[in-house]
Amino acid sequence: MSVARSFGQFYPVASPLHALDPRAKILSTAVLLLGLFFVDSAAGLGLVAVAVVALVAVSRVPPLTFLRLLRPVAFIVALTVFFQVLFSREGETLFAWGILEIHEGGVRLGLFLGGRILLLVSAAALLTATTAPLALADGLEDLLSPLKKLRFPAHEVAMMMTIALRFIPTLYEESQKITKAQAARGADFAEGGPLSRIRTTIPILIPLTVGAFRRADELAEAMESRGYRGGEGRTRYRELRFRQRDAIALAATALVLAGAILL
């Protein structure tokens, strides 16, 4: 079965980026995502963009595939640019037609904001494309564990991610089966307007939900009978090792970002 590549998908190849500790990648991405909001010059954005392009090259994710990963958010970027260009009244008027006016400041701001969103999304896509989902969950649990003192359920969040990863394909297959079973009973999912579309999905959504609850019950029983009692006293099968190269990666990210903010 071919599943369309989309945002957030892991691209399983061997690369220096794939080999980094997930915690280093999560932290770098977080730093970048926050820091980008303080970058206020085109030159700064340009510097980050150069860095991101370089990282995509290092990640061995084919550039076209990477662009396809970004496609789902292209619409949001386009919308942002569109609104800025259309509604900003700053700077020189470049074009006027009736009530429609396009100002130089609007174009500049639109491109800047669009570029920023694109970089934010690229950084996130780079993280998920180079980090196996399970490693991502492990890394998050580890990074969030200091928050356990504040009663933040770090282990539970990671366990939920793991279980979601495990059951998403199963539920997807289940939805295909149910769709076919209802089609065999005469359900037609292509016909009608939006309202009747919603109505025709009910015979799929209800059994899918009921099935998911049944699965959850059985999963809970199985987990309990296998000795699960929360994160307390648990050891981990997968090892996370923060090596020198992880520290270097993190430092490099911070450095580039600092440069971008100062520019």
Added chain:
Amino acid sequence: MPDPASISCEDLSYAYPGEAEPALSGVGFEVRAGEYVGVVGPNGGGKSTLLRLLNGLLAAGSGTVRIAGHDPTTEPFEVRQRVGMLFQNPENGLVAPFVEDDVAFGLENLGVPRGEMRARVRGAIEAVGLAGYERREPHTLSGGEKQRVALAGLLALEPEILLLDEPTSMLDAAGRREVLDRLRGLRREKTILHVTHHLEELLDADRILVMNGGELVADVYPAQLISDPDLLARNYLVLPPLLRLASGLGLEAKKPRTPEDLAREIQHRSPRRTEAR
């Protein structure tokens, strides 16, 4: 002090919350270490409820359960280290998105150190014949393979007791054979309680418990059960076709294992024996 029985229950009763009728009433039996005991009976007869009381997934309404001397209600963790339970639908019992991570799940729960965990995971995966499947995702496996992954997850914990809740009922013929072969290899080494609708899976069990209407209605040897048409009928049990043929021909005494056995038996008994070459 003599070794405590592996499993023992006395006057065990349980009613699901909000249900007037008890799901289980007055059930008592013992299973010795290393025994292989089958549990049969119609759906709703109390088989699954019984298994869930044995490993503390449900707490007994009245009566007592002891697993190697431990009470599953007050010492669930003690009990679950000793008891592995295999469920009907393996799909819903696998927790992790990769085979090896799933097999490790129980070990992680017990806090086993990583080095030891690696060795035990590898051993358990090999024991169910799935070496090379470590990085496979459960949803890409066949039913029989999923159930073997679930079994590996139990074996990694080195339990003394296996509770099997219709582990083959959702599998096709090939999957059933795979799983039964692996389970057969564990006899004697483990104490096994095996719930199933397929009597042919229990022909070489040490004993068979028959449950109906929440009660333990018989605790018999397989040979006793298959030669008691009345006991079978009252509990909606159906003999496998080979045994039905044999009993239809009045050949109860010797139980055929294969069609060839039955053919030999017929030849031996037939007055037309001399006709054949």
Added chain:
Amino acid sequence: MRLELRHIRHVYSPGTPFQVEALRGVSLSVGPGEVLGIIGGTGSGKSTLVQHMNLLLEPAGGKVLVDAVDATTLKKSELRRRVGLVFQFPEAALFAPTVWEDVAFAPRRLGLEEAEIGDRVRESLALVGADHLKDRSPFALSGGEQRRVAIAGVLAMGPEVLVLDEPTSGLDPASRQDLLRLIRTLRDTGTSVVLVSHDTDEIAEVADRICILEKGEVRAIGSPSEVFYANPDFAPATVSTVAALNETGWDIGHPVRFRETLRALAGLMEG
């Protein structure tokens, strides 16, 4: 109705590295009042095959004929009414608040009058022995009851061919017997039945013709005694026993079903 499949081919993910040829030219047919048993294990292509019978899947090659008419020329809704398809574990698609409403789903989609819908629902529930469940929630039933209600949901369309994929899997022996009885009843009222199963003992008891599917091809098709006696690795216990006796020089004929086999063997014991 006569349903015929001619040289059906099916390829999954064509043109990709994952390309799999699931069906390689399968031909078979089933006629009114006949039960065609299809035996096939994992990877035989049986689940792909049944989805071609009402064109939920389109063949890459070959034709599906409904009373000699090319099925692609029929309206989809018409085809799916006439060829009822019950998937494995069909209870997973129950969705309505009551059994009655769930069974009424398909006849409603056909745009029938309310009175006609009521009749259809009553009849189908009676056929599967579930009339007493009509006001219950389908989610509160036992596994065996859910299975029967789900089958009634397809029967309510009034199909001329009923295709059942592993209808007894996961059921207890009593529920299995109920289902086999239902298949016989349907056959006796002139419905064509296609029964897919890996349980040869079970299929031998109800099928009028047998098809063995292997790796996407028909390995054998014909009367049960022809097919089973020529393919010992797929034979039910009855056939294996008789074959073992025939091998030693006895001639007992070629019984397949339990009763006829028992009769033939009992004759031997009496001399």
